[in-house]
Amino acid sequence: MRSILLISGLPIQAEHEATCDPILPKETLETVGYIVSCAKRMDQVKTGIQDADAVVLNMPLEDTKRWVHPLMQWKRLPLLWWCSAYTSELSKAFCDSDILLDGLLTPAMNEQELHWALYFASKQCFERQQWLTERKMLEGKIEERKWIELAKGILCKTKRISEADAYDLLRKQAMNERKRLVDVASSIVKVYQLLEK
Numbered sequence: 001m002r003s004i005l006l007i008s009g010l011p012i013q014a015e016h017e018a019t020c021d022p023i024l025p026k027e028t029l030e031t032v033g034y035i036v037s038c039a040k041r042m043d044q045v046k047t048g049i050q051d052a053d054a055v056v057l058n059m060p061l062e063d064t065k066r067w068v069h070p071l072m073q074w075k076r077l078p079l080l081w082w083c084s085a086y087t088s089e090l091s092k093a094f095c096d097s098d099i100l101l102d103g104l105l106t107p108a109m110n111e112q113e114l115h116w117a118l119y120f121a122s123k124q125c126f127e128r129q130q131w132l133t134e135r136k137m138l139e140g141k142i143e144e145r146k147w148i149e150l151a152k153g154i155l156c157k158t159k160r161i162s163e164a165d166a167y168d169l170l171r172k173q174a175m176n177e178r179k180r181l182v183d184v185a186s187s188i189v190k191v192y193q194l195l196e197k
Contacts, residue, residue: 003036003052003054004035004052005048005051005054005077006038007056007067008038008040009057009059009063025082025084028105028107028114029056032111032115037051045067046074049071049074052075053122055079056080057081058087059087062091064099068100078118078121078122078125079100079101080103081103082104082105083105084107085107100128102121102124102128144181144185147185148167151166152170152185154192155188170185
């Protein structure tokens with residue numbers, strides 16, 4: 001990880017004035033060897049994210065919420081929050097918020113701490129992506145199961161057969177038509193619903 005996109009919602013002057021130690025994220029990250037590109041607007045972010053390995057958000061936590069969703073749609077990257085005295089002061093009310101971030105960086109971190117924080121953030125991002133993929137798969141399987149259960153119920157009712165027989169009938173029909181079981185089940189449910197109207 002070498003390239004970082006820094007999204008700042010703070011004017012540089014405001015951060016300099018608000019802190020005793022005016023350490024800015026761009027300077028800090030460049031000092032330890034990262035290539036940092038800056039953005040403040042959506043169009044700049046959309047362009048800059050293509051070459052980035054991670055995103056650092058330098059803004060109050062409340063403002064990070066409007067960035068997370070578009071960022072995840074454009075490219076899945078580790079998302080970190082720059083927690084300075086100024087941004088943390090502005091974020092007190094949002095400590096309990098459910099914000100999707102992979103880590104945080106602070107001005108007080110030394111080179112090794114910054115590298116490790118970015119490493120763990122990338123690991124956290126990868127795990128989050130795996131969980132999201134698994135969740136999507138499970139939701140799909142649950143949806144398929146609903147169609148199959150509905151179709152079994154319809155077959156049990158209309159043909160006066162047991163659930164096991166209804167499932168066997170669905171399975172045989174799927175094999176005969178060379179279709180997935182869920183496709184046959186959804187067809188049965190849709191036709192039944194159409195006939196019931």
